[in-house]
Amino acid sequence: MAAYLTRRLLSILLVLLGITVVTFFLAQVIPIDPAVAALGENAREEQIAEFRARYGLDRPLPEQYLRYLGRLLQGDLGRSLRTGRPVAEDLAEFFPATLELALAAFLVALLLGLPAGVLASLYPNRAPDLAVRLGALVLGSTPVFFVAILLLDLLHRRLGLFPGPGRLDPFLIPPPRVTGVVSLDALLARDLTAFLDALWHLVLPALVLGSVYAALLARMVRAAMLDVLAQDYVRTAWAKGAGPARVVLGHALKNAALPILTLLGSLLGGLLSGAVLTETIFSWPGLGRYVTQSATSLDFPAVMGVTLLVGVVYSLLNLLVDLLYAWVDPRIRYA
Structure with missing residues (x-):
């Protein structure tokens, strides 16, 4: 395992070196x-x-x-041409907001997509399956900015159930910055009012972003589960009188986990790279807004810094997924 980790870490360094070469010289092509x-x-x-x-x-x-x-x-990482500050400081300021939103959206995608996919696989071509497939099709084909504007108009402006854009109520004093994640900083400061308000502001953008990814996850879980449920060992488990929970969770879902893990790693990587439209609509000061503003102002050091950060995130997530493969499937060994 140690040799495998060493090789993977070296390959990550080579990937990051390639990213620096490509981004640097592509930036020079812009006239x-x-x-x-x-x-x-x-x-x-x-x-x-x-x-x-x-x-x-x-x-x-x-x-x-x-x-x-x-x-x-x-x-x-150099100095931003737009903000005049070191790029590392900019990333340290904006990435925690993206991390907070990404983890919340990832949780929403898991809570919605995983049960929906399992339910659809247990009732193929019947009402639950058709409902899940239709919902996934609608959510997956609807632009995220349309869903965001629709929910903002309905749940915030008309019904007043959720707060508007931003991470915190403007009339509240922000908690002292420790991690940059407002909800966690409020919790560390023992400011219950700011903590609850930060969570409440997080719900709507996380729901918008997570529901789009939940549609993709539900379709993947359904396909993987249908393949496993047709295997002989699953039919044998049913024939021996095993309960639904044991068959579905202990046999089917565990053996369908490999493609699902691959998708989850890609989804989390995409979320951590910054959701430009969602962050813009909800005035969320994250990595997506930062890189968009940097690109439009030709701030090459900032763009290259964000690209490197995204490369590190994706590389480490891929490594984590590969290690989880061995944990889920004992037949997989890394030497």
Whole structure:
């Protein structure tokens, strides 16, 4: 196992190195001068030259890349052209909001998609199955921004059941920042009012984002379960009089877990990469809004920093899923 982990970690480093090469040189293909984009078209030549010299943009491309790589090895992701702050500080500020929303949406997707997929597989081509397939089709084909606007209008503006955009009521004093996750910071500060308000603000965006992923998960769980339920050992378990819970949970769902785990890893990776539309509509200050604003202002250091972070997240999640394979299926061994 140690040798396998070493190889995987080395491969992750190679992947991240490839990401830096691709993103750096693709950024140079864009026919727009980042100095002009940052300073404006009315900037004087002296200002543009000073800006390029300050950020090393007047150096040859290979030298720029090597200098960037050298700083990266020291943990320096560069300085954002838009905010003027180190990119690492920006990521530390915006990523916790995305993490909070991603975990909540992932929980919603699990609670909705997993039982729905199992239920549909137990009643193939009957009413529960048709209802789940229809619901998954509608949710999966509806744009997320439409679902977000619809629920905001209905549940917030018309019925007043949920708060509006934002992470916290503007009249509440935010808890001291410790982790950047507002609900957790409020809990650490023992501020029950802020904690409950943060959770209440989290429900609607998590429901919007999680329901879309729940549709995909339900379809995958249904397909995997139907394949396993048709196996001889499952029919034997039914014939021996095993209860539904033992057959479904102990035999069928456990043996259908491998493709489901793969999908769950991809879903969580996608959520942690930032949900641009959901974060924008709900004024959620996360990674999706940050990278969108950085890309539109040609803030290359920020875009490259976010790309590296997403690469790390996906790589580590893939490694975690592979390790869970061995836990779920003892026949899998890593050497």
